[in-house]
Amino acid sequence: MTASLTRSTTKQAHHMRSRHAKARIFAKFCGLVTWLGTALLLVLLWQIFSDGLRWLDIDFLRSFPSRFPERAGILSALAGTLWLISLVAIIAIPVGVATAIYIEEFGGKGKLVKIIDINISNLAGVPSIVYGIIGLTLFVRGLQLERSLISGALTMSLLILPVIIIASREAIRTVPDSIRHAAIALGATQWQTVWSHVLPASFPGILTGVILGLSRAIGETAPLIMIGALTYVAFVPEGPMDSFTALPIQIFNWVSRPQEEFHELAAAAIIVLLVVLLSMNSLAIFIRHKMEKKLQ
Amino acid sequence: MSSQSINAETVTTELDNILEMENVSVAYAGNYAVKNVSFNVARNAITSIIGPSGCGKSTLLRCLNRMNDFILDVSIEGKIRFEGQDIYAREVDAVEVRHHMGMVFQKPNPFPKSIFKNVAWGPTVNRYQGSITELVERSLKQASLWDEVKDRLNDSALGLSGGQQQRLCIARALAMEPNVLLMDEPCSALDPISTAHIEDLMFDLKSRYTIVIVTHNMQQASRVSDYTAFMEMGNLIEFDESERLFTRPSNQRTEDYVSGRFG
Amino acid sequence: MSRARHLPSITNGQVRWHESLIQGGLGFCALISIITTATIIFILTRESVGFFQVIPVKDFLFGTSWVPMFEPSSFGVLPLLWGTLVITVGAALICIPIGLASAIYLSEYASAKQRSIIKPVLELLAGIPTVVYGYFALTFVTPALQYLFPDIQVFNALSGSIVVGIMVLPMVATLSDNALRAVPDSLRQGAYALGATSYEVTTQVVVPAGLSGIIASFLLAISRAIGETMAVTLAAGATPNLSFTFLESIQTMTAYIVQVSMGDTPAGGVAYQTMFAVAGLLFVITLLLNVIATFILKRYREVYQ
Known part of the structure; x- marks a missing residue:
């Protein structure tokens, strides 16, 4: 028996070398592919900024859309997006968090919870355009809310509910049972326990889920097109029953036009959209960081 | 003597020690877990390394087949020689080192594959030339698991009991036809009956393999091993034949530990 | 009331009442997700049934030409x-x-x-x-x-x-x-x-x-x-x-x-x-x-x- 660490026959040595070569090439390949994928983000951002930056000024934010690129702006779209997101937050956050609390704290292990659980994970996979059709049929026509902000907000709320519920449930589940037992042993009711101990402890996680859901709602386009938000709107909506447009709709509109200038306007609007998304996410990270420090 | 100039074939017959450790120190991120340890492992014998938790015994064992290579920030000083060859020499291939030194881990870790594939996998990636079926049968027999699994070789290994899984892991290591079998607390996750099974097995394997076992169980060390190294806080306190170390230790600290007056 | 009996009360109707109300509210929110699914299925089915009364399912699933807006459709x-x-x-x-x-x-x-x-x-x-x-x-x-x-x-x-x-x-x-x-x-x-x-x-x-x-x-x-x-x-x-x-x-x-x-x-x-x-x-x-x-x-x- 040979026990040499440097291989004795050339055949063995050759075999070993090829195995090592394969391992090296594979590792290099995986790394290369990953970094190239990462670089795509840079290409995408570069493309957007090089196209859109020169159109981005205060007038762009203060003007209504127009047939003339140099006069066009996103005032009504930005206002519409802010309106929409506020309404969605008011509707979806309470319902989503309440659902998560019910499933995790009150539902027990019964059949109902199991059905709701399966149902939510399936709803999360329903294409957004299907939600758009439901919004169109149920809210716009069925409840006769017309092509209004509230129709859009209700549709978007249905769309992001699964996101909020799933994230909130995970956050609630990370709260250790010992905290619940301690509170209940002090004579608190189940709801008092949830309200004053479980919710505060899981707040950072819930917040992350909420922001994730709202970001999705800001960027979604298809459901809004379905409910008919793709119209020329040259005013700032004043109430939930007003018709509206939103940033992604305005972007879609400009991208679908053949003229180069409108593509650049779309890039400028995308920059605004990304800034809104990024600032929301940074806010969430900031709050989470603060809360986590306080809890420790 | 310089390690690399020696031709392994001529040396094997002359050396009684298959492994030699010389001033081995291991540091994780600058903290020494093993300090200046030197002792030799005799061929076809069972050598156990004992000591309290955190004494560096597992760390030392993992240096022998270079499993510490995967830990960042680890530095290994001193010399470890296998058949006279420095296993940390630059031209030495860690993968090749592991061909010669099988390892059995603390918790059984069978692959989520069939029993057969668990044993066959190592030889297959190393392009074993003979009959894999025979090799698998021989290895399982050596690990005294054959009779229990011969009718369900294609079942998932995860369906075996903990003790069977550990013997499967031993068979898996034996299938590589190693020179040395390194065992890292192989019985700590097992019940007493499975433990006895594995200890019997170690006696059987002794004639063909050299075994180094890390254990915190002193009874086990005294039962199975020919030589014992006692470590404490990274230092080798005493190394001797097991019989002497457990009955007439020369060091007071060893005596305290083996007699249960630990502290 | 409970004091009169000099015994600590272990039945407190009011707190329980609040609890069930809150639980009911939470449960209703949880039901919304099921209602959503039901609505999606209901609406898609109802309108599709109307469609399939005019166009046979077979023609829809296996037809190789999609001209819905113009005649001949x-x-x-x-x-x-x-x-x-x-x-x-x-x-x-x-x-x-x-x-x-x-x-x-x-x-x-x-x-x-x-x-x-x-x-x-x-x-x-x-x-x-x-x-x-x-x-x-x-x-x-x-x-x-x-x-x-x-x-x-x-x-x-x-x-x-x-x-x-x-x-x-x-x-x-x-x-x-x-x-x-x-x-x-x-x-x-x-x-x-x-x-x-x-x-x-x-x-x-x-x-x-x-x-x-x-x-x-x-x-x-x-x-x-x-x-x-x-x-x-x-x-x-x-x-x-x-x-x-x-x-x-x-x-x-x-x-x-x-x-x-x-x-x-x-x-x-x-x-x-x-x-x-x-x-x-x-x-x-x-x-x-x-x-x-x-x-x-x-x-x-x-x-x-």
Whole structure:
């Protein structure tokens, strides 16, 4: 028996070398592919900024859309997006968090919870355009809310509910049972326990889920097109029953036009959209960081 | 003597020690877990390394087949020689080192594959030339698991009991036809009956393999091993034949530990 | 009242009443998700039934010509299904190999620092709205493709496939990374201790051990690609097409639905109802994929001690 660490026959040595070569090439390949994928983000951002930056000024934010690129702006779209997101937050956050609390704290292990659980994970996979059709049929026509902000907000709320519920449930589940037992042993009711101990402890996680859901709602386009938000709107909506447009709709509109200038306007609007998304996410990270420090 | 100039074939017959450790120190991120340890492992014998938790015994064992290579920030000083060859020499291939030194881990870790594939996998990636079926049968027999699994070789290994899984892991290591079998607390996750099974097995394997076992169980060390190294806080306190170390230790600290007056 | 008996009361009606009210409210919120599903199924079914009373199911599912708006009309959904298939296959060819390679790199090779760069980038890419990918397709991918294939159409399936592939890439990478990281380290160590190289350990032990999670991530990504709307509407055009080519304009099911909703199709007519029939088909396909993915995750998850 040979026990040499440097291989004795050339055949063995050759075999070993090829195995090592394969391992090296594979590792290099995986790394290369990953970094190239990462670089795509840079290409995408570069493309957007090089196209859109020169159109981005205060007038762009203060003007209504127009047939003339140099006069066009996103005032009504930005206002519409802010309106929409506020309404969605008011509707979806309470319902989503309440659902998560019910499933995790009150539902027990019964059949109902199991059905709701399966149902939510399936709803999360329903294409957004299907939600758009439901919004169109149920809210716009069925409840006769017309092509209004509230129709859009209700549709978007249905769309992001699964996101909020799933994230909130995970956050609630990370709260250790010992905290619940301690509170209940002090004579608190189940709801008092949830309200004053479980919710505060899981707040950072819930917040992350909420922001994730709202970001999705800001960027979604298809459901809004379905409910008919793709119209020329040259005013700032004043109430939930007003018709509206939103940033992604305005972007879609400009991208679908053949003229180069409108593509650049779309890039400028995308920059605004990304800034809104990024600032929301940074806010969430900031709050989470603060809360986590306080809890420790 | 310089390690690399020696031709392994001529040396094997002359050396009684298959492994030699010389001033081995291991540091994780600058903290020494093993300090200046030197002792030799005799061929076809069972050598156990004992000591309290955190004494560096597992760390030392993992240096022998270079499993510490995967830990960042680890530095290994001193010399470890296998058949006279420095296993940390630059031209030495860690993968090749592991061909010669099988390892059995603390918790059984069978692959989520069939029993057969668990044993066959190592030889297959190393392009074993003979009959894999025979090799698998021989290895399982050596690990005294054959009779229990011969009718369900294609079942998932995860369906075996903990003790069977550990013997499967031993068979898996034996299938590589190693020179040395390194065992890292192989019985700590097992019940007493499975433990006895594995200890019997170690006696059987002794004639063909050299075994180094890390254990915190002193009874086990005294039962199975020919030589014992006692470590404490990274230092080798005493190394001797097991019989002497457990009955007439020369060091007071060893005596305290083996007699249960630990502290 | 309880004091009079000099005994601490252990029945306090008022607190219990509050509790049940709150619990009822929470339970109602939980029911909303079920109501949503029921509504989706109800609406899609009701309108589709109306559609299928005029157009036989067989003609819809197996017809090879899709001309819903003009006379003589024809309602064979195969061209739309084909369009969706072309986009999805193209996207899968991009996102599956790249996503899996990235997941392997992240879980097996990358240092903590490299991970800390790549993970946020993946999150960012996943958070970019789909309409932005549509813009990317039209202003970057298509011009680049025109350079490679001079006779490619302005709206083409290839561009759509590429951006949809890029879009779902973070999902494959993240979910597969999770699956690989769930494989216990002891398996890797066991494999290395047998004298295997990193390539052998990764491809023959770690990836097979995490396979259920990886396959589920593929299925979920494919389901996303099938339901994707804006990027394909912008990039791939609106020409129902049964030919096997990536260089021409096609129309997916989702793009068709957008087309109808943007036009002036009067509600109630057959042309309007096509939207629901197509959406129903889309719903069934994506639901099926999601259910299979969940099933694989639950059924084939390896249990380690």
